[in-house]
Amino acid sequence: MDNQFYPTPVSLGVKAFNKFKNRRITRLLEPQAGRGDLVDVVHELASGRYSKVEVDCCEIDFNNQAILREKKYRIVGHDFLSYRGACLYSHILMNPPFASGVQHVLHAWNLLFHGELVAILNAETIRNPYTKERRFLVDIIEQHGSVEFVSEAFLSPDTQRKTPVEVAIIHLEKESNFKAEFIDNLKKEKVEEGMRADDIEVPKDLVVPKSKIQNMVIAFECAVEAARSAAKANARANYYANMLGRSITDETTNCHDSESCVKSVTSELNEAYLKLKERAWSSVLRSTEVLDRLSSQAQKRLESEFASICDLEFTVENIYGFLQGLVEQQGTIQIEMICDVFDMISKYHPENRAYYQGWKSNQKHRVNAYRVLMTRFIIPANRRDYYSWSNSLAWDDQQMFTDFDKVFAMLDGQHHKTPYGVVNLFCDKYKELSSGERCSSDYFDIRFYPKAGTFHIFPRRKDLIDRLNRIVGKHRAWLPQSDQDGSTGFWEQYDKAEVVTRRMDLSRLNSWRLNHGSDGEKEREASKLLEQHEMALERLGIDFDGSNAITDQRDDERQIPLLKAS
Missing domain, CATH: 3.40.50.150 (Vaccinia Virus protein VP39)
Known part of the structure; x- marks a missing residue:
């Protein structure tokens, strides 16, 4: 203590x-x-x-x-x-x-x-x-x-x-006695009134330090000092103006005494200071090129946390602490981005899933895991009505596909600006795509049906889809951390998840209740899913008993391999 x-x-x-x-x-x-x-x-x-x-x-x-x-x-x-x-x-x-x-x-x-x-x-x-x-x-x-x-x-x-x-x-x-201060300043101004412009000492230009961070702090401090001078100058102007009395047509009063001048300066400077600090911290974030690499959802998460960062004083020490925190969180941020894209494809569009029995089996029902289809998945447009009259990709869909390309470039070890992305494809070949032609970006073949408002996406790199599935599976404890763990039957039912899912009768399964319903609804739907999955395994001759999976594996024991930024 x-x-x-x-x-x-x-x-x-x-x-x-x-x-x-x-x-x-x-x-x-x-x-x-x-x-x-x-x-x-x-x-x-x-x-x-x-x-x-x-x-x-x-x-x-x-x-x-x-x-x-x-x-x-x-x-x-x-x-x-x-x-x-x-x-x-x-x-x-x-x-x-x-x-x-x-x-x-x-x-x-x-x-x-x-x-x-x-x-x-x-x-x-x-x-x-x-x-x-x-x-x-x-x-x-x-x-x-x-x-x-x-x-x-x-x-x-x-x-x-x-x-x-x-x-x-x-x-x-x-x-703070503004009245005395203003009179002193007025006397000073009168004394200096006859000075020639050449006699006024102009502050020297800022010497740019070797450290860009130090330069940012110096610029911030200069901006704050200028804001402080401006706030005081405005208060002085209002004070002197009110000494002359109100205009006949002006019913308002400003800064008519020392106390109101203090409030005016305090309010103006505090507002200016907080805005400057927010801009300064934003400049630090932009200089790291982090925002450019983040998906739209990851940017929103960072922005929500960024508000608390902006509360900190803008100093060299605090900036280094912030940057160090970004470095330490980089692996977590990347995992979250991968999970975001995985969920965009699968969580809200169950027809894009291939089910398997997860490694973590401490829940009552073991079919709580799924993969993204390797061959094709269908994504509905965010704004179907937009495509009835437009000849370009809607903004929300641009954001979605930009996120797709950023994550797949990350999985590929590439900078996200290097590959030819889906948004670029729509810019170049919107007419062909809207006519139903199949066109290619670096990571996907795309077919677009504007009337139906759907995008049919065919992954060109099955190794990247596999890596996406495995990273999410390990992160969510659906898969063991090592491919050496697990029985032969476990990995067979995982590898053949698409074949197994096609043999399942999912017509009576309510996917919404399975994921978003009450506990009772989730349990009933999970029971149906497990029954169908085990029947499909039996039909295909896959010998896998769910008890082979490790039970009660805790989330805090997971060791997730981090991806390296390019």
């Missing part, structure tokens, strides 16, 4: 939160969030009173970060002492490690733009200011706030980790 980690008791958190004079929180920072004990108090006391409270968290411990994410809290940084986030916080609430409490509070004070700060520190930090930093903090408290000493705060019944230490609850208020 971390000797510096003392979860904040609820009673102490409430006491600290109640120090805030202004309860209208626009954006709050918790610099050392731990497991979210203090943030939970904010969520409980502040949410629902006014508009939604935006809370940002920093937390250095990765285990605690996982807990915070489960609680749906936004993590913007790891080590708070190196955090330089540009958001303008109206409130900061913190219970930092006692050993470095002074450093945390001083850093938070520097980050605070205009608002309040409440911190829980060891009382000895304030009572015994023997260092320069402690004396500086005491001076700030005397000028901008107050302190309350609380004994036995970590001995209350709701304390997870008890200690008799006395604490100090510090409350600070920071104001």
Whole structure:
């Protein structure tokens, strides 16, 4: 256990939160969030009173970060002492490690733009200011706030980790006096008014570092600083304009006092900062060429996860961490892409399946596995009505076939842009295809029937279809990880799955209930399927007893071989 980690008791958190004079929180920072004990108090006391409270968290411990994410809290940084986030916080609430409490509070004070700060520190930090930093903090408290000493705060019944230490609850208020700032700037502008343009020092062009990542961070920081200047300039303009009074036809007012100017700058800069950060992280992702390689479904999954990445501060360290995570997840992403295409072909179109009895047999019914047909499968168009008047491939179908080509290129060890794909084929030979001709891309022969709204697809590379089936089978524990495992009968019924399926009477089988029905419906349909499969095996003379399959094989024991990106 971390000797510096003392979860904040609820009673102490409430006491600290109640120090805030202004309860209208626009954006709050918790610099050392731990497991979210203090943030939970904010969520409980502040949410629902006014508009939604935006809370940002920093937390250095990765285990605690996982807990915070489960609680749906936004993590913007790891080590708070190196955090330089540009958001303008109206409130900061913190219970930092006692050993470095002074450093945390001083850093938070520097980050605070205009608002309040409440911190829980060891009382000895304030009572015994023997260092320069402690004396500086005491001076700030005397000028901008107050302190309350609380004994036995970590001995209350709701304390997870008890200690008799006395604490100090510090409350600070920071104001940005726009009126004084504007007057100072006005004087400065008047002094510089007579300067010639040649006398103004123009910032030197950015020196492009060797690292592209460092260059991105520098550009981001410059953009944020420009946004900060623009927000202040807009507020100043509105302030001066309102000093002149309203126009006869203008009933609106903007920035008529210092407080409204603060709100204006805070709102404008926070919005600009978040947009810049999203663009910056997007540029990192685009630079890796990852998006270009992903299927449409994989892109959607990454985009849903990308929102949490955009919460992080845009720093070199965080970028490297993000890229490392992409590298570590690459194998998983590829497996998911392969499964997506497999399901597009088979899951929603049962007539494209060939059934076999799966290796994992801990369920009541063993026919829970299937393969994609090796010779031909039929895919309905996503928009049948579109082809009654159009002479091009519909957008949804373009996406589908692009995903097909990306996955088959991956299975073939090729870059997805190298092969001649299905979308290229439709661009070049739409007239021939819509007339029923069979035309070829690198991986498929295609026949298209616009009136019926169906694509008949004939795989040209049976080895790639076999690899697709085996990768999905192993991933879903339908097949053993090694081809050496399993009886001769098991592999015979797998290899002859198409022949066996043709001998099965599936006319009474309800495929929808088998896959999407209630537990009872699934069980009844699975019983029919198993009966038909075993009868077909008997007719073909395939000697396979389902008990030969390994039982109770757990998902977390699977070892999936990863594909190498080209």
